[in-house]
Amino acid sequence: MKRRAVCGLCLVGVLLAAPAAAQFVTADALSKFVDESLSPYRHNPSPDWEDTLYAIAKSERSPDTVLAEFARRMRVSPDVARVYATVIVESVVDDETCQAARVRPARCAFAPGQPRYERAASAGLADATGNLLVIVSRSKPFTRWDQAAVVTLARKHRAATTIFSAMYDWRADPAHLMALMASGRRSDHEATLAARKHRWESSWSRQDDALRLAMLEWLEQSAATQAASTESRAALAQWALSLKLKLRLADAALEGYYAYPAAIRNLLPNPMQACLKVAKDCSEVAEAGYALADELAAALWTAGHEDDAQRLLQTEIADLGTRSAESLPRYQALSEAIAPAHRKEDLYPLFIDGHLPGQSRPQSWVSLTLGGGSGWLFTVRNSGSAVRHVVAGRLRAAGHDDMAAYLEEADWSSNRGNADPVLSAVAAMFPPAVQDRQSYWDRRLEKVATPVRDTVTDGPVRVSIRDLPAWWDEQPLPESIPAWRQGDPAQTPPDGASLPVDRNAVVRYEDRNGERAVVYLSSEYDLSGETPAFGIWFARTIGGAWAAPLYLGLQQHYPYVVTPGSRMPLLDGNRLRLEVQVREIDSTTITFPPLSLDLKRSVDGLFLDFDLATLGADRDGDGLTDIEERRLGLDFTNADTDGDSVPDARDPLPLVPYRASSVHDDALARALVSEIFGRQPVPIVVQPGRAPTIDDIMAGARTGDAVSQRTRTRFLVGRPSMFAGVATPFRLIVYSPQDVEALNRGSAPFYPARIAHTFSSLDGTRHFVEWSASWTGGSFMVTCATPDRPCSVQAISTWIS
Numbered sequence: 001m002k003r004r005a006v007c008g009l010c011l012v013g014v015l016l017a018a019p020a021a022a023q024f025v026t027a028d029a030l031s032k033f034v035d036e037s038l039s040p041y042r043h044n045p046s047p048d049w050e051d052t053l054y055a056i057a058k059s060e061r062s063p064d065t066v067l068a069e070f071a072r073r074m075r076v077s078p079d080v081a082r083v084y085a086t087v088i089v090e091s092v093v094d095d096e097t098c099q100a101a102r103v104r105p106a107r108c109a110f111a112p113g114q115p116r117y118e119r120a121a122s123a124g125l126a127d128a129t130g131n132l133l134v135i136v137s138r139s140k141p142f143t144r145w146d147q148a149a150v151v152t153l154a155r156k157h158r159a160a161t162t163i164f165s166a167m168y169d170w171r172a173d174p175a176h177l178m179a180l181m182a183s184g185r186r187s188d189h190e191a192t193l194a195a196r197k198h199r200w201e202s203s204w205s206r207q208d209d210a211l212r213l214a215m216l217e218w219l220e221q222s223a224a225t226q227a228a229s230t231e232s233r234a235a236l237a238q239w240a241l242s243l244k245l246k247l248r249l250a251d252a253a254l255e256g257y258y259a260y261p262a263a264i265r266n267l268l269p270n271p272m273q274a275c276l277k278v279a280k281d282c283s284e285v286a287e288a289g290y291a292l293a294d295e296l297a298a299a300l301w302t303a304g305h306e307d308d309a310q311r312l313l314q315t316e317i318a319d320l321g322t323r324s325a326e327s328l329p330r331y332q333a334l335s336e337a338i339a340p341a342h343r344k345e346d347l348y349p350l351f352i353d354g355h356l357p358g359q360s361r362p363q364s365w366v367s368l369t370l371g372g373g374s375g376w377l378f379t380v381r382n383s384g385s386a387v388r389h390v391v392a393g394r395l396r397a398a399g400h401d402d403m404a405a406y407l408e409e410a411d412w413s414s415n416r417g418n419a420d421p422v423l424s425a426v427a428a429m430f431p432p433a434v435q436d437r438q439s440y441w442d443r444r445l446e447k448v449a450t451p452v453r454d455t456v457t458d459g460p461v462r463v464s465i466r467d468l469p470a471w472w473d474e475q476p477l478p479e480s481i482p483a484w485r486q487g488d489p490a491q492t493p494p495d496g497a498s499l500p501v502d503r504n505a506v507v508r509y510e511d512r513n514g515e516r517a518v519v520y521l522s523s524e525y526d527l528s529g530e531t532p533a534f535g536i537w538f539a540r541t542i543g544g545a546w547a548a549p550l551y552l553g554l555q556q557h558y559p560y561v562v563t564p565g566s567r568m569p570l571l572d573g574n575r576l577r578l579e580v581q582v583r584e585i586d587s588t589t590i591t592f593p594p595l596s597l598d599l600k601r602s603v604d605g606l607f608l609d610f611d612l613a614t615l616g617a618d619r620d621g622d623g624l625t626d627i628e629e630r631r632l633g634l635d636f637t638n639a640d641t642d643g644d645s646v647p648d649a650r651d652p653l654p655l656v657p658y659r660a661s662s663v664h665d666d667a668l669a670r671a672l673v674s675e676i677f678g679r680q681p682v683p684i685v686v687q688p689g690r691a692p693t694i695d696d697i698m699a700g701a702r703t704g705d706a707v708s709q710r711t712r713t714r715f716l717v718g719r720p721s722m723f724a725g726v727a728t729p730f731r732l733i734v735y736s737p738q739d740v741e742a743l744n745r746g747s748a749p750f751y752p753a754r755i756a757h758t759f760s761s762l763d764g765t766r767h768f769v770e771w772s773a774s775w776t777g778g779s780f781m782v783t784c785a786t787p788d789r790p791c792s793v794q795a796i797s798t799w800i801s
């Protein structure tokens with residue numbers, strides 16, 4: 001075993017720089033270290049220092065004994081051992097105070113000037129083996145910025161290649177592999193690694209994509225000039241081609257492919273043998289190889305290189321072993337597209353079910369777990385754009401425009417993200433010429449960038465977007481009226497009070513001069529999912545009887561919340577005066593699951609002043625107030641928005657003109673509505689009365705029991721014309737995706753069920769439906785075998801966030 005070298009002189013500096021290190025290796029810290037270290041799971045053939053410290057700390061409990069033993073095994077002084085142990089423990093044990101903070105304190109960043117960084121930097125650079133920096137790089141809560149700082153340190157280290165190699169093994173980050181290759185050592189081993197995991201390479205920034213392409217190009221050139229082995233160059237070639245194809249640079253991929261010497265082309269896809277020399281499990285090499293072969297074949301086919309395409313497209317490539325259940329359907333679909341072998345009627349079962357009627361179900365459920373069915377379609381959807389376009393061509397020719405569009409819409413451009421700091425830190429290892437090439441690739445990427453396609457096919461916007469002038473006035477409470485505070489009495493309904501709504505939904509109750517009034521929350525028009533953003537409603541008695549409730553057109557937390565009590569009476573003549581606080585949710589911070597969110601703005605002591613006549617105004621006399629119609633996208637100046645002679649309030653589908661004549665879509669539409677709305681829990685809402693306060697949620701409390709709540713109005717986003725022959729026992733608002741866009745409900749959460757896709761068989765008897773309400777969704781198969789009989793529905797998958 002190699003003697004581990006430690007630079008004694010450098011450590012003098014370390015000790016001076018970090019005199020306070022000693023306090024970190026406490027009994028408590030060591031015990032957490034033993035709990036959290038992954039050392040027992042790593043199966044490291046040659047133990048590193050974390051393993052050594054772990055082995056000692058597991059059997060010894062006193063810090064002094066642990067450190068003495070650690071020093072003895074490392075053959076360094078106790079002081080040096082203490083600094084090393086500190087750095088190792090800090091890397092393994094998460095600092096809970098960093099995790100708990102809403103805003104990460106500066107000291108938690110691994111950045112120059114911060115004690116932890118300075119300790120790790122001086123000790124890490126002093127350690128000639130590089131092992132200490134490897135351990136630091138494994139720190140769990142590291143951000144991309146923190147990881148970039150480790151890359152910058154590793155670059156300066158004599159053992160840079162060892163460090164980058166270990167970092168790549170640990171995180172499988174392609175940027176680390178580039179760093180490893182740029183750091184000088186290039187052997188078949190490293191090149192083989194290149195073929196393993198880069199197929200997951202992803203980025204959200206076109207600049208980064210361009211930078212990757214430029215860096216790879218430089219690595220390929222330097223491999224050529226330094227006479228690297230053919231295997232090594234072929235591994236780089238596979239990486240570069242896969243990346244170009246993934247980025248839809250088919251032209252560039254084909255230019256590159258034909259520019260390689262035949263010896264390299266013959267090693268594409270990379271055979272597994274090279275990998276098997278250095279690794280036990282090379283299934284990723286096979287996966288990456290088949291993916292490249294299929295994608296390249298599709299690109300070659302499209303460009304008219306049919307012989308080369310056929311040569312690459314093989315059921316099995318001898319050097320890669322058997323195709324996986326994930327890659328076989330892609331091959332089958334692509335072969336069918338290139339050389340059609342099935343009748344067009346057979347395509348629906350193959351693409352949706354994965355087998356022909358009467359044949360057995362395919363073994364694989366891989367695609368099912370991706371949220372679709374088990375047919376070829378769902379595997380191809382996850383393939384590169386060349387394969388998707390060739391397969392879409394076959395489907396379209398057979399009359400399956402819906403499936404073809406599904407495959408084509410997966411094209412999107414990554415152009416929005418910020419530059420990745422790790423990639424930038426690695427780029428600093430490359431010559432400046434790489435930057436010029438980055439601009440070159442950026443221009444090529446710009447040319448293939450397509451705007452996100454509008455997936456909508458169902459005609460113009462049908463919602464009314466006529467706006468109303470603001471119907472409330474926000475004012476500070478008069479000085480004589482103190483604002484309601486937490487702990488002040490809440491105005492709750494007395495036991496046994498007769499109420500127009502569920503008692504739990506009431507936020508404020510008032511009984512004055514024999515008349516009662518309530519303010520309550522409802523999800524009637526506001527589908528807020530798991531967020532506490534219900535609509536705010538008002539109801540009062542007139543002559544002792546409850547009058548029709550009035551929708552205030554506001555959602556809780558956007559930006560107001562109603563105080564549970566107030567010293568200001570609710571009613572003053574014909575005006576409603578509602579004390580509120582601003583507790584505005586920052587919608588950009590909402591995440592599921594579990595629900596978490598931040599507040600944008602917080603103000604107390606306000607009231608909203610409404611004119612009751614305005615709240616109740618129904619200028620077209622159709623039974624819905626102007627404010628309700630504005631919210632739903634109905635026309636408040638037209639009693640019959642969709643013109644089918646049923647007035648808006650009574651029309652079950654007020655945005656879809658009713659058509660009595662029956663078409664084959666009707667049975668599907670009915671099946672769809674009963675499947676999506678007939679099965680609870682849809683929509684799941686937090687019961688208003690038990691809804692947690694914003695403070696509960698921000699303190700990490702659960703959002704309460706999700707309970708289903710019957711709502712009268714339901715919403716669906718899909719193709720409205722499909723529902724023209726349907727009459728529902730409840731109000732169903734069907735929006736097209738453009739309608740939702742045009743409605744612009746602001747940033748407040750609104751999660752209607754959305755029919756993402758329907759794929760119908762050519763004879764119209766089978767329909768695969770995929771739907772989602774952002775936080776719940778699923779897919780099912782509707783079979784309408786006999787005309788005039790209800791369709792049968794078979795669930796395929798359901799998910800809830």
Ligand SMILES: [Ca+2]
Nearest residue numbers: 618620622624
């Ligand atoms: Ca109206």
Ligand SMILES: [Ca+2]
Nearest residue numbers: 635638639648
């Ligand atoms: Ca109307």
Ligand SMILES: [Ca+2]
Nearest residue numbers: 642644646651
């Ligand atoms: Ca109507």
